[in-house]
Amino acid sequence: MIISELHLSNFRNYNHLDLTFHPNLNIFVGKNAQGKTNIAESIYFLALTRSHRTHTDRELIGWEQKEMSVSGTIIKKNTTVPLEITLTPKGRIAKVNHLKENRLADYVGHLNVIMFAPEDLAIIKGAPSVRRRFVDMEIGQIRPVYLYDLMRYNKTLKERNSYLKFDASKIDPNFLDVLDDQLVEYGEKVMNHRKQFISSLTEISADLHHHLSHGQEKLRIVYAQNVKTDFAVELKQARQKDQFRAQTSVGPHRDDLQFFINDINVSNFGSQGQQRTTALSVKLAEIELIHQETGDYPVLLLDDVMSELDNQRQLDLLALVIGKTQTFITTTTLDHLQHLPDKMTIFEVTSGMIQTVSSEQSDTSVDTE
Ligand SMILES: Nc1ncnc2c1ncn2[C@@H]1O[C@H](COP(=O)(O)OP(=O)(O)OP(=O)(O)O)[C@@H](O)[C@H]1O
Numbered sequence: 372m373i374i375s376e377l378h379l380s381n382f383r384n385y386n387h388l389d390l391t392f393h394p395n396l397n398i399f400v401g402k403n404a405q406g407k408t409n410i411a412e413s414i415y416f417l418a419l420t421r422s423h424r425t426h427t428d429r430e431l432i433g434w435e436q437k438e439m440s441v442s443g444t445i446i447k448k449n450t451t452v453p454l455e456i457t458l459t460p461k462g463r464i465a466k467v468n469h470l471k472e473n474r475l476a477d478y479v480g481h482l483n484v485i486m487f488a489p490e491d492l493a494i495i496k497g498a499p500s501v502r503r504r505f506v507d508m509e510i511g512q513i514r515p516v517y518l519y520d521l522m523r524y525n526k527t528l529k530e531r532n533s534y535l536k537f538d539a540s541k542i543d544p545n546f547l548d549v550l551d552d553q554l555v556e557y558g559e560k561v562m563n564h565r566k567q568f569i570s571s572l573t574e575i576s577a578d579l580h581h582h583l584s585h586g587q588e589k590l591r592i593v594y595a596q597n598v599k600t601d602f603a604v605e606l607k608q609a610r611q612k613d614q615f616r617a618q619t620s621v622g623p624h625r626d627d628l629q630f631f632i633n634d635i636n637v638s639n640f641g642s643q644g645q646q647r648t649t650a651l652s653v654k655l656a657e658i659e660l661i662h663q664e665t666g667d668y669p670v671l672l673l674d675d676v677m678s679e680l681d682n683q684r685q686l687d688l689l690a691l692v693i694g695k696t697q698t699f700i701t702t703t704t705l706d707h708l709q710h711l712p713d714k715m716t717i718f719e720v721t722s723g724m725i726q727t728v729s730s731e732q733s734d735t736s737v738d739t740e
Pocket residue numbers: 382383384385401402403404405406407408409410429430431432433434675701703
């Protein structure tokens with residue numbers, strides 16, 4: 372799939388912007404703080420209705436503005452799908468084919484994106500919550516039903532945690548049983564989705580990592596599931612402790628991922644280079660996974676990462692993606708970019724203004740099958 376057009380209105384430092392993209396490669400070049408990442412963020416937002424770098428929607432709206440919108444045209448399997456999201460003081464409105472979709476799960480999935488940004492190193496090095504968010508966003512793109520199950524799980528978890536805060540004498544064990552049953556029902560679904568996703572991700576990323584490390588390293592991803600055997604039993608066993616601490620101690624909200632290279636934990640003992648290559652292998656694996664699950668390649672957003680990769684890694688990366696996935700690169704300079712194809716569009720970004728400085732249209736469009 373490709374995104375052929377993007378329109379921004381009051382999105383961060385863009386008051387009004389209309390862009391037409393190259394089907395293979397688009398490069399945004401400019402000094403720091405000009406608005407390059409904002410473009411990548413707007414595409415990510417159009418796909419997932421969330422930013423990759425903030426939880427606060429307000430930040431996305433231009434200063435002194437009340438609302439903003441991002442819209443774009445997606446081309447896949449010879450069909451054209453217009454998407455649009457508007458953030459207003461009353462909330463967000465998401466439209467597919469100009470029609471409003473009330474449920475997130477009906478909107479997400481029309482545009483699949485993979486973002487690779489410097490912050491992604493946190494998937495390897497950061498807190499478990501970062502890895503859970505990564506897993507949730509990625510499964511949600513492929514299987515929108517996962518978002519339903521996760522939402523229901525989180526709602527029940529919140530309810531249970533609030534109930535646990537009641538005075539012990541006011542807690543009705545039967546009501547807690549009902550909440551536990553619901554938590555187990557939705558939690559099992561969440562864990563099953565995660566198990567399948569992580570198993571496929573492990574398989575594909577192991578191959579890619581083997582390739583990227585030139586046969587030197589064996590990557591293994593482990594789903595560190597918090598529930599060991601039986602969720603219902605473990606929840607019951609933890610009840611007294613949970614009541615005492617007024618929070619639920621067992622369940623997929625405590626899940627984690629672990630990364631091993633040649634059986635050594637990368638998060639704790641890996642070098643910077645190994646951690647970076649692991650993050651890259653995982654991201655590239657997602658591209659293949661989305662293709663396997665949906666039959667389409669996602670759009671790839673490489674935000675400020677090329678300068679972090681050495682010559683060989685850049686070559687490996689571009690060889691793997693160009694011509695397969697429509698790719699967007701943001702960078703402060705073109706100097707260090709090696710191995711670029713002949714056909715691409717380069718945009719120069721200056722204070723929220725964009726100028727097309729070079730556009731070489733390709734004869735063969737990207738494979739959108
Ligand atoms: N809500 C907003 N309204 C208006 N301007 C904003 C808003 N949020 C951020 N900005 C502006 O956007 C600019 C930052 O853009 P962006 O993060 O895309 O930078 P960049 O070009 O990617 O830079 P770098 O190379 O440092 O990553 C800053 O000038 C900032 O003041």
